[in-house]
Amino acid sequence: MSFWSHFSYAITIFLMVAGLYIVIARGNLIKKLVGLGVFQTSVYMLYIAPGKLIGGTAPIIDANFKVYSNPLPHVLILTAIVVGVATLALGLALVVRIREAYDTIEEDDILASDEGEPGGDGQRR
Amino acid sequence: MRHNLVLRVVAKLLIPFILLFALYVQFHGDFGPGGGFQAGVIIAAAIIFYGLIYGLDAARKAMPDRVVETMVACGVLIYAGVGLAGLFLGGNYLDYFVLDHDPAHGQHRGIFWVEVGVAVTVSGVMLKIFYMFASRGRDPE
Amino acid sequence: MALTVIVLTRSRNLFTVVVLAGVYSFLMATALVALDAVDVAMTEASVGAGISTVLLLGALYLCKSEETKPVRKPWLPLAVSAAAGALLVFGTLGLPAFSDPAAPIHTHVVPRYLNDVLRETGVPNVVTAVLASYRGYDTLGETTVVFTAGIGVIALLRRRRKQPGAANKQDAAK
Known part of the structure; x- marks a missing residue:
């Protein structure tokens, strides 16, 4: 087992940790969504990279090729990307609504304004 | 941006080709890379491009809200309808073998219609989301 | 790609963040082509770099485009992330090597x-x-x-x- 044989995993983990860090550490909601996106793409890598065969080609059947990369992860990730953008849109819509209700998209400010006025978030819409 | 001549002309030149490419991706998806998702997104991107250059109202005129909302629902219905068609013709739900005399042709036909459904829904949803965000930004608070 | 992500994490101007996210998506699409996933790469390029960026910009237009300075020190999240990363690295030791046909x-x-x-x-x-x-x-x-x-x-x-x-x-x- 050499370093290079696990290089794709290393990239995946780096991206995943970076995304995780953005989501946890940053209070800005849009930044958090971008971090979530980074995390998500790392999962794409996690799925796609093991499916690759060196010397293989894209999984489109042709008489000239014998070795194909694995098509199954591609299918799964294809749907994941589109679901990802749909959830991103939903998250952004929520952010916009929050911004209209609280006039801020910083998590700390939102929490502060909630504490200053207990039970106030229900009626403020 | 609405008065930039270069942008307007280039956009007008490019958009037909983007749409054509989307159709190619859609219908050639069986043989090359591509399929319903990509085609739907590219169609939506072409119209969003139009909206960005010419203003939201122009895009809304070309692609009214009512049509977009219908597309959102119709795509899912087309997909589910293919499944039901298989059911009526004596197969299982989403079983394409019965759609034609030759099972492989039936599969081909089923995949074709399913991809159409996916493309319609995806492009409808993307466009609708864009309209929602863009129109929200314009109304003064 | 790693560089883009690091700048992405550090940058506080949200506009920069959004544009960098688009760049990052495009780089990811290129990587996916190299991994033979042409369909996925196409989707990623059009969705990740195209639609997502437009949506993020649209949302940004509605919100403030500057992130405030974080009040708390980022050490705890950093430690949590590093721990998670170490665990994951440990986990990969048991996985099959890249491009192993017997996997x-x-x-x-x-x-x-x-x-x-x-x-x-x-x-x-x-x-x-x-x-x-x-x-x-x-x-x-x-x-x-x-x-x-x-x-x-x-x-x-x-x-x-x-x-x-x-x-x-x-x-x-x-």
Whole structure:
């Protein structure tokens, strides 16, 4: 087992940790969504990279090729990307609504304004 | 941006080709890379491009809200309808073998219609989301 | 790509963040082409770099485009992330090496797809065939998810009657 044989995993983990860090550490909601996106793409890598065969080609059947990369992860990730953008849109819509209700998209400010006025978030819409 | 001549002309030149490419991706998806998702997104991107250059109202005129909302629902219905068609013709739900005399042709036909459904829904949803965000930004608070 | 992500983490101007996210998506699409996932790369390029960026910019236009300085020290999240990363690295030690033909992923259902797809469906692009035919239920459910997300956005952002006194009332209550 050499370093290079696990290089794709290393990239995946780096991206995943970076995304995780953005989501946890940053209070800005849009930044958090971008971090979530980074995390998500790392999962794409996690799925796609093991499916690759060196010397293989894209999984489109042709008489000239014998070795194909694995098509199954591609299918799964294809749907994941589109679901990802749909959830991103939903998250952004929520952010916009929050911004209209609280006039801020910083998590700390939102929490502060909630504490200053207990039970106030229900009626403020 | 609405008065930039270069942008307007280039956009007008490019958009037909983007749409054509989307159709190619859609219908050639069986043989090359591509399929319903990509085609739907590219169609939506072409119209969003139009909206960005010419203003939201122009895009809304070309692609009214009512049509977009219908597309959102119709795509899912087309997909589910293919499944039901298989059911009526004596197969299982989403079983394409019965759609034609030759099972492989039936599969081909089923995949074709399913991809159409996916493309319609995806492009409808993307466009609708864009309209929602863009129109929200314009109304003064 | 790693560089982009690091700058992404450090940068505080949200506009920069959004544009960098687009760049990052495009780089990811290139990496996916190198990994033979052409369908996925195409989707990623159009969705990740195209639509997402437009949506993020649209949302940014509605919000403030500058992130405030974080009050708390980032050490705890950093430690949590590093710990998670270390655990994951430990986990990869047991995984099969890159491009190993004997790995379980290549031996299970996939040979059947690759060998029989042309005879059974007549569609040479295996990804399309699996997507629409073998896993038709998945894709149906997934289309429904997209549909539901669209409905959700409509429900959230549909123009609603704004109570003009809402903001003032809040100030008065304080």
